[in-house]
Amino acid sequence: MRFELLTKPQGDVLGRYARSRARVTFIMGPLGSGKTFESCSKIFNLMCEQKPNALGIRKTRFYAIRNTYPDLMSTTVKDWLELFGELGKFKGGGMEPPSHTLKFKLRDKSTVHSELVFLALDKPLSIKKLRGAQVTGFWLNETKELDKAIVDMADLRHGRYPSPMDGGATWHGMIGDTNAPDDDSWYYELSETNKPEDWEFYRQPGGVYREMITNEAGRQEWTGKWLLNEEAENLNNLPEGYYRKGIEGKSEPWIAVNLANEFGTVMDGRPIYQDQWRDNIHMSEDIEVIPDLPLAIGLDFGLTPAAIFGQQTPIGKVNIIDELTSEGMGINQFITSVVKPHINIHYPKHKISWIGDPSGNRRMDTDEQTVFKELYDEFKIDCEAANSNDPTIRWEAVRWFLEQMRDGKPAMQVHKRCKIIRKGFNGGYQLRRLQVTGTTRYTDKADKNKYSHPHDALQYLMMFYKGDYGKTSEGFSRPDDANEDRWSR
Numbered sequence: 001m002r003f004e005l006l007t008k009p010q011g012d013v014l015g016r017y018a019r020s021r022a023r024v025t026f027i028m029g030p031l032g033s034g035k036t037f038e039s040c041s042k043i044f045n046l047m048c049e050q051k052p053n054a055l056g057i058r059k060t061r062f063y064a065i066r067n068t069y070p071d072l073m074s075t076t077v078k079d080w081l082e083l084f085g086e087l088g089k090f091k092g093g094g095m096e097p098p099s100h101t102l103k104f105k106l107r108d109k110s111t112v113h114s115e116l117v118f119l120a121l122d123k124p125l126s127i128k129k130l131r132g133a134q135v136t137g138f139w140l141n142e143t144k145e146l147d148k149a150i151v152d153m154a155d156l157r158h159g160r161y162p163s164p165m166d167g168g169a170t171w172h173g174m175i176g177d178t179n180a181p182d183d184d185s186w187y188y189e190l191s192e193t194n195k196p197e198d199w200e201f202y203r204q205p206g207g208v209y210r211e212m213i214t215n216e217a218g219r220q221e222w223t224g225k226w227l228l229n230e231e232a233e234n235l236n237n238l239p240e241g242y243y244r245k246g247i248e249g250k251s252e253p254w255i256a257v258n259l260a261n262e263f264g265t266v267m268d269g270r271p272i273y274q275d276q277w278r279d280n281i282h283m284s285e286d287i288e289v290i291p292d293l294p295l296a297i298g299l300d301f302g303l304t305p306a307a308i309f310g311q312q313t314p315i316g317k318v319n320i321i322d323e324l325t326s327e328g329m330g331i332n333q334f335i336t337s338v339v340k341p342h343i344n345i346h347y348p349k350h351k352i353s354w355i356g357d358p359s360g361n362r363r364m365d366t367d368e369q370t371v372f373k374e375l376y377d378e379f380k381i382d383c384e385a386a387n388s389n390d391p392t393i394r395w396e397a398v399r400w401f402l403e404q405m406r407d408g409k410p411a412m413q414v415h416k417r418c419k420i421i422r423k424g425f426n427g428g429y430q431l432r433r434l435q436v437t438g439t440t441r442y443t444d445k446a447d448k449n450k451y452s453h454p455h456d457a458l459q460y461l462m463m464f465y466k467g468d469y470g471k472t473s474e475g476f477s478r479p480d481d482a483n484e485d486r487w488s489r
Helices: 012-019 033-048 069-087 124-129 148-155 186-194 243-245 254-260 331-346 371-379 391-404 419-429 452-466
Strands: 024-028 057-066 088-091 098-106 109-118 138-140 173-178 199-202 207-212 220-228 295-300 306-312 316-326 352-356 384-385 413-417 432-434 441-444
Touching: 012 024, 012 033, 012 199, 024 033, 024 069, 024 186, 033 057, 033 069, 033 109, 033 173, 057 069, 057 148, 069 088, 069 098, 069 109, 069 138, 124 148, 138 148, 138 316, 186 199, 295 452, 306 331, 306 452, 316 331, 316 352, 316 419, 316 452, 331 371, 352 371, 371 384, 391 413, 391 441, 391 452, 413 419
Parallel strands: 024 173, 024 199, 057 109, 057 138, 138 173, 295 352, 316 413, 352 384
Antiparallel strands: 088 098, 098 109, 207 220, 295 306, 306 316, 432 441
């Protein structure tokens, strides 16, 4: 049987990804951009480029990794076999992972003898499947879905096949393709910040992009419209109107990640501030802390305490300037090891008001102590309690500022360093979708996740600035020395 593969990358970025022989090469692109096909072609070319041994055999072994078995079989295996299934024997099922063994001759009479093993690794514990692996390289299909621990282990297992007796690996490393991941993912951190040596990250143009205008303040502002991108790749292989029709009926976050190729998160629930929050106008990196004006800190308690720092300007605008979060620590440890050092370094001369979760006035089961009293006794923090824990009242305090303007600018802006608050606004802080048939329904309370605690603290803070705060009837009496100097002032 004669097999001839004639391919041409359908775009400049695809071409550079295909030609790269860096140790690690990843490509990020929108749906329909041809990146999976290019990864298949790249693996095949690497098989053919392996230097033949003394017997004229080009020996290689690759692992193709996907996060779940259904995705592995329905996408990764299927795409590979559609291209190269006739060149070898596929074996699936049983105790061993699926594999495709290829054996064919090239024009120079050398023989390509390669094996592609398909693995589903959905958890960090799955790395045990890689221990002892002797491979030439890895293909990480839909890279963003893989845990960093799996990627780390894979990076230490390539280049071990073929053996030195067969000449060793001509090339060894990892390749991967992915849709846009979350902006707090390991992929984002490595591609945008750390950029390890001999790791190359390619980013394709989106199928659509945002229409931007310059507003009266001289800043770029999104009009709310998506435009078709003539620079998109692989258009010749897509159905007519693929991206134009693809944006219809889709949410902004879904389009941004899947079609515009922007870093972000697509959530399953309903974002609580979806009608008020606009990332391009409510986020800013130009916020400066005003030295002579006081600060306020919203506190959420529990075992994941959070603190949100705000400052109100003379025209009534509120700037959210800092966020501190934690996991697995009580409020005492949080204040001691996280909040207090941060204030001493960054805000040592500011007067600070503290506003907290009203539940902090409830007596503890162990010693009749309240969180508010503990804060005062231990740190001389005189914390006010927000006057309500009703979610609707708390959300409305935030919405009130999001919808207001002050001197031509939003009445509330968040500094870009506040990444968790930002992601919460962009969909992480949401009402959970109920698993019911028929009409889509949601819970009436925010889903408890890593975004809910800092957003609770933000709500107490915004109630303070709006004026909806004060001690509850269960609060403790303020000691006579409440006006003494404290470390926070």
